[in-house]
Amino acid sequence: MLAQKKSSPFLMGYRLYVVAFFIFLAAPLISAGAFAFNDSLFPALPWQGFTLDWFFSDTEPKLGMFHDRRLLQGLYYSFVIAIFVAMLSVFVGTTNAFLFVRGEFPGKNFFYILMVVPLVIPGVILGISILVLASDTANYMENRFDLELEFLRPGLLLVVFGQFSFITTITSLVITARLKKFDATMEEAAFNLGASRVRVLRTVTLPFLRPAMIAAGIVAFLVSFENFNTTLFLVGSEAPLTITMYDRMAKVGSTPVLNAVSFVLMVGSGLLALLSIAIQRDKTSQ
Amino acid sequence: MKHTSPAYDLECLDLAKSFGGIRAVKGVSFEIPSGSFFSILGPSGCGKTTLMRMIAGFEEPTSGDIKIKGRSVLGVPPNRRNVKMVFQHLALFPMMNVYENIAYGLRCAGVNNAEIKRKVQDVLERIALPDVGEREIHQLSGGQKQRIAIARCMVLDPDVLLLDEPLGALDLKLREAMKIELKLLQHQFNTTFIYITHDQSEALVMSDNVAIMNQGLFEQIGTPQELYHHPKTAFVAGFVGDSNRWSGTVKSADATGGMVETDQGLSMSFSAGSGQTIRDGDKVDIFVRPEFIRTVRAAETDQAAADGDNQMSGVIDSLLFNGANSRVLVRTGSGELIESDVTVTGNNDLKPGEDVRLVWSSRQAMCFARPESA
Amino acid sequence: MMQNKDIKRLSLILLFSPFALWILLLIILPHIGMVLLSFREKVAPRVYEYSFANYLDFINEPIYWNTLLRTGSMSLLVTALALLIGFPIAYYIAKIAGPRARGGLFLLCLIPLWVSDLIRSFGWILLLRETGVISNFLLWTGLIGEPVEFLYNDIAVIIGLVYTVILFMIVPLVSTLDGMDNSMIEAGYNLGGNGFTVLRRIIIPYAMPGIVAGCIVTFMLTAGSYLTPVLLGGKNSSWFTEQIYNQFITRFNWEGGAAFGMLLLLFTSVVIWLGLKLSGQTLANTVAKS
Numbered sequence: 001m002l003a004q005k006k007s008s009p010f011l012m013g014y015r016l017y018v019v020a021f022f023i024f025l026a027a028p029l030i031s032a033g034a035f036a037f038n039d040s041l042f043p044a045l046p047w048q049g050f051t052l053d054w055f056f057s058d059t060e061p062k063l064g065m066f067h068d069r070r071l072l073q074g075l076y077y078s079f080v081i082a083i084f085v086a087m088l089s090v091f092v093g094t095t096n097a098f099l100f101v102r103g104e105f106p107g108k109n110f111f112y113i114l115m116v117v118p119l120v121i122p123g124v125i126l127g128i129s130i131l132v133l134a135s136d137t138a139n140y141m142e143n144r145f146d147l148e149l150e151f152l153r154p155g156l157l158l159v160v161f162g163q164f165s166f167i168t169t170i171t172s173l174v175i176t177a178r179l180k181k182f183d184a185t186m187e188e189a190a191f192n193l194g195a196s197r198v199r200v201l202r203t204v205t206l207p208f209l210r211p212a213m214i215a216a217g218i219v220a221f222l223v224s225f226e227n228f229n230t231t232l233f234l235v236g237s238e239a240p241l242t243i244t245m246y247d248r249m250a251k252v253g254s255t256p257v258l259n260a261v262s263f264v265l266m267v268g269s270g271l272l273a274l275l276s277i278a279i280q281r282d283k284t285s286q
Numbered sequence: 287m288k289h290t291s292p293a294y295d296l297e298c299l300d301l302a303k304s305f306g307g308i309r310a311v312k313g314v315s316f317e318i319p320s321g322s323f324f325s326i327l328g329p330s331g332c333g334k335t336t337l338m339r340m341i342a343g344f345e346e347p348t349s350g351d352i353k354i355k356g357r358s359v360l361g362v363p364p365n366r367r368n369v370k371m372v373f374q375h376l377a378l379f380p381m382m383n384v385y386e387n388i389a390y391g392l393r394c395a396g397v398n399n400a401e402i403k404r405k406v407q408d409v410l411e412r413i414a415l416p417d418v419g420e421r422e423i424h425q426l427s428g429g430q431k432q433r434i435a436i437a438r439c440m441v442l443d444p445d446v447l448l449l450d451e452p453l454g455a456l457d458l459k460l461r462e463a464m465k466i467e468l469k470l471l472q473h474q475f476n477t478t479f480i481y482i483t484h485d486q487s488e489a490l491v492m493s494d495n496v497a498i499m500n501q502g503l504f505e506q507i508g509t510p511q512e513l514y515h516h517p518k519t520a521f522v523a524g525f526v527g528d529s530n531r532w533s534g535t536v537k538s539a540d541a542t543g544g545m546v547e548t549d550q551g552l553s554m555s556f557s558a559g560s561g562q563t564i565r566d567g568d569k570v571d572i573f574v575r576p577e578f579i580r581t582v583r584a585a586e587t588d589q590a591a592a593d594g595d596n597q598m599s600g601v602i603d604s605l606l607f608n609g610a611n612s613r614v615l616v617r618t619g620s621g622e623l624i625e626s627d628v629t630v631t632g633n634n635d636l637k638p639g640e641d642v643r644l645v646w647s648s649r650q651a652m653c654f655a656r657p658e659s660a
Numbered sequence: 661m662m663q664n665k666d667i668k669r670l671s672l673i674l675l676f677s678p679f680a681l682w683i684l685l686l687i688i689l690p691h692i693g694m695v696l697l698s699f700r701e702k703v704a705p706r707v708y709e710y711s712f713a714n715y716l717d718f719i720n721e722p723i724y725w726n727t728l729l730r731t732g733s734m735s736l737l738v739t740a741l742a743l744l745i746g747f748p749i750a751y752y753i754a755k756i757a758g759p760r761a762r763g764g765l766f767l768l769c770l771i772p773l774w775v776s777d778l779i780r781s782f783g784w785i786l787l788l789r790e791t792g793v794i795s796n797f798l799l800w801t802g803l804i805g806e807p808v809e810f811l812y813n814d815i816a817v818i819i820g821l822v823y824t825v826i827l828f829m830i831v832p833l834v835s836t837l838d839g840m841d842n843s844m845i846e847a848g849y850n851l852g853g854n855g856f857t858v859l860r861r862i863i864i865p866y867a868m869p870g871i872v873a874g875c876i877v878t879f880m881l882t883a884g885s886y887l888t889p890v891l892l893g894g895k896n897s898s899w900f901t902e903q904i905y906n907q908f909i910t911r912f913n914w915e916g917g918a919a920f921g922m923l924l925l926l927f928t929s930v931v932i933w934l935g936l937k938l939s940g941q942t943l944a945n946t947v948a949k950s
Contacts, residue, residue, distance in 0.1 A: 014748070014752065014756070018749060018752050018765075021749050022765075022768060024823070025768070025769070025771075025823075027783070028780055028782075028783025028784045028786075028787055028823065029771070029772060029775060029779075029783055030783075031783045031786045031787050032779050032782050032786060035786060042791070043786055044786070044791045044792065044793075044796075091678070092678045095674075095678045096675075096678070096679050098675050099672075099675040099676060102675075103672050103675060103676070105672060111679070111683075114683055114687075115679070115683070117687070118686075119877075120876060120877070120880050120932060121687075121880075121925065122880060122881075122883060122884025122901070122924060122928060124884050124886060124901045124904055124905075124921070125694075125884070125921045125924060126686075126687075126690075128917060128918065128921050129690035129691050129693065129694040129921065130686060130690045131908075132690060132694050132697050132914065132918060133689055133690040133694075135914075136697070162686075165682070165686035168682055183377060185373045185374070185375065186379060188344060188364075188371075188377070189371070189377035189378075190379070190390065191364050191365050192342060192364055192365070192369075192370060192371045193365075193370065193390050193391035193394060193438065193439070193442065194365050194366070194391050194394040194395055194442065195365055195390070195391075195394045196365060196394075197667075199394060203390070204379055207381040208380075208381060222774050225776070226774075226776030226777065226778075226779075228776065228777055228778060228886070228887050229884065229885070229886050229887070232886065232905070233905075233909075242776055242777075242778050245778055245782075246778060246887070249778075249782070249891070254785065254786070258782060259782075259786075262775075262779040262782060262783075265775070265779060266774075266779065269774035269775060270771065270774065272774070273770065273771070273774045277767065
């Protein structure tokens with residue numbers, strides 16, 4: 001509306017600006033992905049021809065990502081972490097949604113703010129604060145009771161907790177928004193038709209929340225998969241993919257195998273994102 | 287308990303409910319004969335929804351008792367009461383299709399699949415929608431949704447079906463059609479329907495009996511005709527149907543009626559409302575329905591004189607044309623407006639500005655003593 | 661009656677406990693631990709006492725507080741740039757694009773959101789470095805005679821950061837602008853406003869919660885970012901999170917690192933608080949909504 005009142009050159013300029021913006025958005029992603037297919041030892045121009053070696057070759061110097069043990073291991077750990085983070089954060093996100101939509105208790109607004117806060121704490125701080133507490137506790141137990149609590153040392157569990165600490169805020173907000181739209185008389189209707197409390201939850205309320213829970217789970221999975229800042233301080237010997245890639249970049253320098261990983265990750269997250277959007281769209285038709 | 291034959295599907299005994307300090311329902315007693323259509327009619331906030339939620343079991347009464355088929359249901363949770371409810375916005379489950387919606391209660395009761403299939407099909411045929419089982423809820427029209435919501439309850443063969451203003455969300459035309467349909471459905475299932483509404487025409491058209499509720503109490507229970515023609519209280523007279531209303535003081539009275547002078551200075555004769563004793567000097571309210579007031583041209587009064595013992599002259603202020611329900615507003619000498627129904631033929635009709643006489647019988651002037659003077 | 665109340669209370673407790681465990685064990689206690697650690701000074705091996713030494717270190721060493729100030733001012737600059745660049749885009753998506761293009765453009769905006777920071781920075785490295793795409797392209801066009809290094813300077817860092825955070829600016833802006841009735845804008849013109857006054861008097865005030873939410877998240881992400889400044893700024897990017905990392909991992913000075921972490925948290929909190937106060941918004945109606 002704003003632009004329609006203006007002259008049409010203005011609109012043209014506006015459109016050009018929008019196009020330029022999207023080129024800006026796409027450029028680094030395209031360059032990160034495209035060099036995976038360049039038949040060269042370096043991710044740089046000139047273009048040496050098309051190859052899939054950086055994905056499938058099993059020999060040095062062009063060891064493909066699917067034969068690179070450390071990268072595959074990183075991918076595996078990322079998967080494990082992301083699955084656990086997604087499940088835990090969707091679970092707590094769902095209980096939080098019920099707590100804040102249905103529950104009546106003193107200080108509710110204060111606790112709601114507290115729920116949002118982790119989202120505005122820098123990830124680095126979350127990482128170090130959890131590291132500090134876990135290590136202090138582990139040291140104390142060791143000195144006092146001679147107990148070696150290995151799980152409190154940097155490792156998979158701490159990474160999961162670290163990511164869970166702020167991703168839960170995201171899942172809580174998504175699921176809370178959905179639960180707020182729920183017509184509570186639907187539960188009364190089910191109750192009236194003879195269902196028990198558990199059955200009402202299982203057959204009416206949770207199915208209504210399911211699209212939001214799945215979407216929140218996918219978001220949690222992706223955010224966990226790509227997290228770096230929090231993970232950096234909590235990681236032990238089982239490094240997830242982002243950490244492995246960073247190490248590789250810092251120590252070996254960039255090689256096209258990193259482009260290959262980037263390409264696979266972009267395609268994978270793109271598909272998951274589309275899936276989550278499809279689910280969200282499905283819910284609006286109801 | 288066993289021996290009292292349940293002539294009534296539902297009995298409420300001095301039922302009351304308070305929320306904090308607010309008494310929403312203040313001691314209501316009534317019983318509903320089996321298989322009848324019973325409406326509870328009242329303005330919003332009168333406590334009718336609370337009353338219904340107590341019958342359904344969503345609220346626990348503060349005092350009093352509820353009996354279904356002669357058996358007290360106090361303390362019985364809603365999912366074990368054989369009272370089903372059609373909600374205001376129907377509350378059909380959007381994540382299930384029509385078949386699953388209707389089968390829901392049967393599944394909760396542990397009925398086997400073959401039986402469920404037979405019963406669902408049977409009830410779909412009875413509501414004349416045999417082929418919609420596989421449809422999704424959002425594919426149904428408003429009237430179809432209504433019928434599915436009723437079928438979902440009726441398939442469980444309830445003792446009492448509660449309906450909480452289910453027509454409120456429909457547009458006018460469909461609402462009119464659904465009134466007739468609901469009545470027919472009630473006949474067909476032969477189950478007691480309790481219908482909650484603030485719309486008097488819904489209550490009057492469909493019900494065998496209507497209870498008028500106001501401020502947590504029942505003002506009167508009766509057939510629609512009784513309520514309309516023989517209201518027991520001023521509230522009922524004013525709430526059911528349209529009325530001209532005057533306040534005034536009784537000048538002379540005997541057992542059957544008397545004369546009143548209204549606050550505006552008009553004198554009129556009345557008959558005492560049913561169950562009312564009116565004494566000299568009482569402050570009273572008088573109600574006269576527009577259809578009982580005849581409007582005749584001032585020049586033709588002689589033939590009308592026999593029709594009524596109340597007469598008043600005035601000037602037609604405006605004609606409210608609405609086909610068969612047309613009405614005139616007549617301004618009387620003291621300046622107030624009186625509504626009167628007229629028949630409009632399109633030929634030599636009354637026009638604004640004409641001098642007219644209003645005529646009505648004292649038998650149609652319902653008079654109620656005001657509470658403060660009682 | 662009693663039974664019903666008991667069930668309600670029990671379910672409230674059951675629902676509250678995961679929330680309480682999460683907030684207490686992963687947010688509150690760790691931060692208390694960090695505060696305590698930051699006030700601890702190592703006076704001899706395995707001997708500690710409470711003091712302000714770590715904070716005094718920060719004040720006495722200009723490099724540290726310069727880095728914090730630099731991080732803060734660069735973050736504000738990045739936030740402002742993201743708002744300036746992102747607002748027209750959000751407006752275009754919400755109000756000018758046709759209904760079909762709208763969804764597509766919004767999705768396009770979201771795509772980089774699903775790609776790791778690392779990959780985004782990696783992409784910029786490949787574009788900006790001496791042997792990178794842009795340098796090669798300019799050589800090819802003849803605009804430059806020899807390869808140019810675009811990487812490892814402040815501009816590269818700012819470009820990378822704006823790129824990383826701009827989506828978090830656009831998304832809340834689109835959702836608030838989307839909720840705005842077009843007739844409000846039309847009424848603005850109808851009552852005699854020109855494009856500029858309508859923007860200033862109607863659109864921007866309406867979009868304020870979205871603007872504030874976008875700015876808070878953007879600022880917080882920028883100030884707390886680690887990868888982008890380190891990868892694109894190189895050795896001398898001097899970003900405050902890098903100092904924290906150095907204290908923790910390289911120098912193994914946890915006490916100092918904790919103090920730096922507290923300072924960063926305090927600093928970002930104060931800026932966010934000021935932003936909320938100045939714009940008259942609250943955390944609940946901005947960030948929680950987006």
